Amino acid sequence: MQTAPPAQPLTASRSLFAEPTTNGYRGEPAARARLIKRSLYVRGKDVPMRAEPHAKAKILNRMPNGMEVGELSRREGWVEIRHPISAIEGWVSARRLSEMPRQTDEAKTEEQPKPKRKETPGLEVLSDAAIIAKLIALDASAYSGNCRCPENRDRAGRLCGKRSAYSKPGGWAPLCYPGDVSREAIARFRSEGGR
Incomplete structure (x- = not known):
């Protein structure tokens, strides 16, 4: 009779990286x-x-x-x-x-307890597609240029295509399409309180 191998403990108390992921x-x-x-x-x-x-x-x-x-x-x-x-x-x-995230000016001032958010009864959990859309939007907000994805347009109004950051090797690797978002990223979003 075979027994399952013991689960490996995580070295950090709370980590975004519980499982190795693929690209x-x-x-x-x-x-x-x-x-x-x-x-x-x-x-x-x-x-x-x-x-x-x-x-x-x-x-x-x-x-x-x-x-x-x-x-x-x-x-x-x-x-x-x-x-x-x-x-x-x-x-x-x-x-x-x-090792620590930077504190905002609000956090540096007197720490005040945040009021608890009221849960709305019957609130639906976000679908995978909605979470993927949110993660792509978050990734887009971190990019400062115009040609992040092939469908974007440059300042002159031309389609970026192969000039986009997505199409070029090296540099920024943006999330442009639903297939770019891993299952681990979706699960992590939910585990961190995203619905």
Whole structure:
């Protein structure tokens, strides 16, 4: 009689990265089953995630300020991380990451208890399609240019097409289509209180 192997405990008390994820929409192989050591937070605007731990390495993605990422390993001033949405793994300068999210001005002032939100009876849970739309919209709000996706138009009104960030290797890897959002990202959205 076979017994199931014991579940591996998570090293962090609460992590966005309980399961290894894949980046199938980019045609990349499944991520190795590597546990996340802890969650870190991006400090700065459009922080580059690089293919190797040095400043001249290819940029795989750019991340907005405050984004939570998972630490995989460290090497001489660099941290290997996993992106929470695309599951891409790469290197970020350790000085661009923080163990605590930055406090807003409101949080720095006197902490006041937030009033509890009243739950509306019979409130429906959001469908997967609605969550995917929200995640794509959040990703779009973090992008500062005009040509994020092939269907976008540049400042002159021309269709971006192959000039879009989505179509170019390296740099930003935006979520443009429903297939770009992983099942793990949908489950994480729900577990964090999204309906």
